[in-house]
Amino acid sequence: MLVSDIMTQPAITIRSSTTLREAVQICRRHQIYSLPVTDEQGVILGIFTKSHLVDIIEKDLDLDLPVDRIMHRNVVTVGPHTPVEEAYRIALRHGVSKLPIVDEQNRVIGIVTGNDALQALEKSTRQSLFYYKQELTRTRDYQYTFDHLIGRGERIKWLKREAQVAARTNSTILISGESGTGKELLAHAIHYASPRRNAPFIKVNCAAVPEHLLESELFGYEEGSFTGAKKGGKLGKFELADGGTIFLDEIGDMQLAMQAKLLRVLQEREIEKIGRAKAIKVDVRVIAATNKDLEQMVKEKKFREDLYYRLNVINLHMPPLRDRREDIPLLIEYFIKTLNQELGRKIKGISPEAEQLLVNYDWPGNVRELRNALERAMALTMHDVLEVEDFKGFPGLEGPGPRAEERVAVGTLAEAVAQAEKEAIKNALSYTNYNKVAAARVLGIHRSLLYRKLKQLGLDY
Template sequence: MIRFEDIISRFDGKITEETTLGEAIQYMLHHKWNLVPVTDKGGKLTGVFTRSEMYKMILEEKELTTPIRDAIKTQAFTLQTDTPFEIVEKMVQNSPVGTGVVLNPSGGVAGLFTKTDMVLALLESSNLLKEQMETILQHSPIGVLMTDENSMVTYINDRICEMSGKSPSDLLQINLVCLFPEFAELLQRQNTKGEAEYISLSFPRCKTVAYLTTYQRMGGQKGYIALFHDISELERISLDLETVKNLKRMLETALENAYDGIIMTDKKGRVEMVSPPFLELFNLDKSRIIGRKIDEVLPSLKLTHVFETQMAEFSDFQEENGISYIVHRIPIMQDGVVIGVIGKIMFRHLHEVNNLLKKLQKAENKANFYKKQYKQSESARFSWEHIHSNDPYMEKLKRSAAKAAKGRSTILIRGESGTGKELFAHAIHNGSARCEEKFVEVNCAAIPEDLLESEFFGYEEGAFTGAKQKGKIGKFDLANGGTLFLDEVGDMSLSLQAKLLRVLQEREFYRVGGTTRIKVDVRIIAATNRNLEEMVKNGSFREDLYYRLNVISFRIPALRERPRDIEVLMEVIIEEMNRLLGTSITGISSLARNAFLEYHWPGNVRELKNVLERAMTFAEHGKIKIEDLPEYMNKIESFQTFPAGTLYEESEKKAIQKALLQSRGNKAEAARLLGISRSGLYEKIKKFDITTQSVR
């Protein structure tokens, strides 16, 4: 905004009645002013000396040393420095005087103000306003287009080019109707009504609403302004809002027709939705429960307990008006935080639910039977998804084995007992081109040596005493076209090693007691926990068979060599055992978790699974605790013999730091890993003074 005092011509001289004509002429010529203010000794204005008075004195042939006393005009047009610019503008327009004297608040002369100053100030203001307006229009999200009185486009901003996909040369100096024929009818109405109107206009890149209005041009002529608003985002938001409304209607309809009682709260525990069966069971009025805290209305449901545990839970049987019911408390999670709770009240015909559970048990028993039958069939049961690991070496091993699976070469899998060699063999078969064919397993250590040959190659009728009348086909026959898995291959006798070598080399064999040569196409996957190199040295394993089997070799590391897999496997095994044992274990206490992580696991994954099965069987509170573990792992007594601040607390502190590190600082996730409530975790963090830096 223009300030009046910023545009005046400053007066820094001193012209008095005693000033000579020559001095006044020099001052006026230097500043090119038509008049100069005359002041008294105190600097107060007494009058003005004008150019016309100067000319008169010259014409009268006054000496240049003549004082200007008699030529001073006492009547002068004056203004104050704090006069608003709008008032100054009006005064200048209505005043016949070309120059005015500007006085400061104390009455002293501040300077002069001319109509030229006014014009220059207005011009500067106009240019500034023009620049500001153009900057606003160029950065506006609204497309802007202006025309002259002939509807020829004279101005556009960048946004209209983006919307239309046209360049400035495609728009400027083109008739508006030629560019956008949709405006033809609007222009006609504008000429008659003069009111702003709008139309829908679709561009290739967006959909817009275009507003058309007029503006006054110089000479009284009328131009047009068209504003284009992109409504694509608004339409998307509208669709999202409609989707949310539909979901809300569906949810309300589901609640209205729910068989069980359902109640829903927000993150503060206030009731937001409730179903009619719920109101009927507890004899409540909907208008009196909505918006109230559930703990005030029905504290017996204990729904807000879920905010602390962050886990779904079932209540024991409760009773209302002689009707038994069960409460299923379900947390509503968002970004690891509970933002509400759903309470599902099951009370209608619980005996029917019991009957359904019995039917489900029968179905599970039948499924387990068929599952057992399926396990007994000659097929691979596991794939790469069944091998769970977070260890980089194991992930690399899986990728290498997956590549090897696609070929035909013999594979030797090595590793300690219980590391998962069988899982790798199954996964390799399922990842190969033979996955649709049979996968036949032979445990070389489990079959008596005198029967091992007949198991491998089968036998003909009457081959030996006790043989079946029609003979029997062997594992090589069964696996023809598929894969034969030789587990514990290091326990095979030397005589059978020689026969196995022949089959691997010649791809043919004779059944026991038979004379017919049988050709087979079998891929061999062998596994052992023995040191075959040492066995070759001491002569208990054939060297040529070793090299035939050791074409591609993989060593599966022991569980103690990949400790980060312990927690991964624990979660998977607990989930699997919950289904098999019918348990409801939801987690592991921090002490028990530490015991699992610190144990050396000589029996590897097999031992881990056995220990978890035992602990889940003994667990009584939904979580595995230290006392549920075997004696050789149970260290809780030794911890508790130490006073506060020693080994027990140090172990607890390390467990919390490890959980925070694993959850990347997410305290809700850390509490879940430790098997404690979030409020309990906060107390422990405060107690041990654990900071974010200490867990990095």
């Protein structure tokens, strides 16, 4: 907040030729005890204060004297773009109750009192506390850790190791993966494993906020900066996240114009609040997430290349559930436990047939869809163990059926094995950004064997 936001204008001033009698009358009429003294152009020359009123009485001064005979010539002033907090400190330091506000030509354009500044600071502090409490209350219930990233397969183990290392840094992170895979959970876990764990974690869904509101949502605005602006202005998400982490979900839906402004924040570590001339420094760790192919969007000129590289310092990929079926039984066990608490049920578990049904399904909605299916079944079942019939009516789960990879033309066993190996290797390479050493580790084989398999299967990477 700047002094221009709270200053009184036009300022009541007097000329250097104004007599003491006239100055006293003006003070009495307006019930003020401090008057800036200016020349004919409004340029400040001095100040007439309460001490001069006392001198007039005690020293019986000639009331026809001009004020320039007794005024203070060393005047403490501030500019219109001075932050209110700084103006308040200046007033305290110099022991003055009012500060004239002057433009670049030293002309008086307003007045700010120490009391006005203090009230504005108190209001701003209350507003900040309200927003912080609101955001912290919202996130306190979702303090996910890496323990909430359920899985025992190599993919999840590898992802956890990479994420735990990344958490110790301040580098920007880009999390990619299909909808429902748990990108937000991973972002939470990274934050709460980082040195910023005790500071705010602020989430912004870039796809959910209308384009014309996203700038004010991210950067905030000053009071009166546009029609409909809240009295007192609004703190942006970057200010709320100062010292902590901001999670920009669905970053691929951000428009190009907004991408340019975000790029500046990442480069300069400062934001430009709407309606404020001076930039605000912020200390924020950025984690972005997307379910889109940003590299392809860069090629199609739909996503800025420079922003992509700023975001993609550390890339973490959340694999789809169909590529980690070995984790589905663990997820089922975890969700039954948590949903029992939420739904007030006492479901003991799931039958082997029903579990196999869920393992075989492709889960296009990933972990989110699995949880939804279990919640529906648990809410409606009449049993204490989930059965196949409890999942009837759920799209894709009408009954046992072959997995996607099993729905292929019949061929020789060797052909089937080769095709399965080929798909596993391609997926591992894609997951590790084509790092062969890392891919071999994910596959659980020595890298020399991976090289042989690549050659045998005709894979050129």
